[in-house]
Amino acid sequence: MSAESRAGAADQLDARDEELLGLLRECHEALDPMPGSVVERSLFALALQDLDAEVFRLAERYELEPAGARGEEARVVTFDSDSLTVMIRIHPQDRVVRVDGWLAPPQPCRVELRTGGRVISTGVDEEGRFVLDQVPRGLAQLVVRRGEPMTGSAEQSILTPAIVL
Known part of the structure; x- marks a missing residue:
């Protein structure tokens, strides 16, 4: 028409x-x-169209001890790809979460967490550890940008499927 x-x-x-x-x-x-997550999931899908990246696979997920005043449990989620494994521990903290993560093998790189319209970045230390604090709850996605901490490089990025924090 x-x-x-x-x-x-x-x-x-x-x-x-x-x-x-x-x-x-x-x-x-x-x-x-309309389900509340449709807009966020659509934005993640559109963001992926411009990204030449390897994708992590969900390898393992389990609940830990109750945490916080609401009795919510911390969760550990492990993703792996052909070249890298990332494990994250999600600690509920009232209206936000703290994400502690570890990369194996350890390497200098930058980790981004995409949540809603916000991107939170941090560097990975020499032991492969990173922390993302005061992260809003909701749908999120990790992107590992290989290269120098905080600057990234021309190497291929690796990203996780969307997860709910």
């Missing part, structure tokens, strides 16, 4: 049509609302 055809059809709607379409939208939103 051409842009002219679409514009012509919109011009033919009157106030009653607009009212009926509004009622239809309200019914649809009440009976079949």
